[in-house]
Amino acid sequence: MINLGAKHENLDQKAYSIIKKMIIDRKLLPGEKIPQEKLAQDLGISRTPLVSALKYLENEKLVEAKPRRGYFVRLFTMQEMVSIFELREVLEGLAARRAAANITDAQIDELDRFFDPFKTIKNITDLRTYAREDRRFHSFVTEVGAKEFLKSILQTYNIISFSYQVVSSEGLIRSPNETISEHLAIVEALSRRDAVKSEDLMRYHFKQSIARLKEEIAAEATGTSVRVKPLPSMDSGQPSMENSL
Amino acid sequence: MINLGAKHENLDQKAYSIIKKMIIDRKLLPGEKIPQEKLAQDLGISRTPLVSALKYLENEKLVEAKPRRGYFVRLFTMQEMVSIFELREVLEGLAARRAAANITDAQIDELDRFFDPFKTIKNITDLRTYAREDRRFHSFVTEVGAKEFLKSILQTYNIISFSYQVVSSEGLIRSPNETISEHLAIVEALSRRDAVKSEDLMRYHFKQSIARLKEEIAAEATGTSVRVKPLPSMDSGQPSMENSL
């Protein structure tokens, strides 16, 4: 007896996807209140499945419930963003380790072409394109190495990173000239299916960015820099899930 | 202006806590269907807040929703249990790292008394007491080192580990004689506030248990052993959240 997926996708699931996308695409901004009645009408559903969807988003931390006051798009402090990156460090490290163990020959071919346009350039200036490739790369590793639990957690925190857009310059914490070699080193370790090295390099990559992030925060505190801010608005052309490093 | 907590705790939160406890205490067993109408009546509430609570438990993975069929206490395969332990490896590793950085002098004193009754014994036979101490130890590290995000994730997976009771002999994967030295080494590193060492040792501790777990699974597959099974029933006297290693 086959159990055909068992997923009809109810209204709350659809609402969930739509609202999630609205947050990612910054149609709903951090801190903003979510108008239940209005949103329900816009989606053509009642409040019941809408609130269900909000519950999901609540433990995904994308949304915050204040009892008797409603739901708000969640806002993160800089300290919390650092915590999230520390989480991503160990989780993507694990994903890389598993990816090295699972990767197929075809996937290795695909992997080898990552960052191709940048391999020969000495000074990378096209931040937008590099940032996109960066996100695509992290997505790829997650896709190959993470399933079920790890995948769902990682997706959540990647979305937070991205939707909050901690950093300016296309979301890059460090310049491409600094990170390209790290990226290529990870690619190389994965190609060799070296699990330990892949994990180590991925964690090193994150550690470096976290250190920089902390510097930025310290600098901002002393008034030296003001690059760290949520964007005022933006339509992510490609709704990639990853934040760039 | 003070924002007094902002938590009145609605019915769904209460239901959530109660159901969670029922799963931990094995009043509801893995695979079992959750009878909405009946449970709602037992709790003296309507289905609306009950279903809300189930949504929470759903993305905590303690419960599984099959559309149009209802909610079921989630059941995990052995492979999934290994994945969960791999997750705990990196997450508790991170928790240990942070704990080493945050721990107070008072907490170090407390920590030093962990495993006291076992320090002088050459062959530990009281598995039950050791297992409890083990869980208490892991809880302590989580409490000191993990907050917000990390904490909530860890709690979830610790509960799964415990509620599913992967392993026999009080939930211990390896014998106390094997793990006591690892535990004491972690205690020592934390006391010295050595973040790197604390993380490394915690991960080593998990890696060892994971390796053993995989052996168990392989052995079970070839019919050598049958120790790995969900318990038929049991009232956890102390509802500790941690699974023992």
Next chain:
DNA sequence: ATTTTGTATTTTGTATGCAAAATGCACTAA
């Protein structure tokens, strides 16, 4: 002009009702 108070309006939390789907069960056919 600002703060406070009181009242009208909106929004939340929860129960309830109902159609559609799933389940259980008696009956029939092999």
Next chain:
DNA sequence: TTAGTGCATTTTGCATACAAAATACAAAAT
């Protein structure tokens, strides 16, 4: 005996209704 088949019963998903709480806002008091 086992395997269908059709019908009655239960359960789910969702909309709706409504009391209690929160909010907005106007009038009064400082």
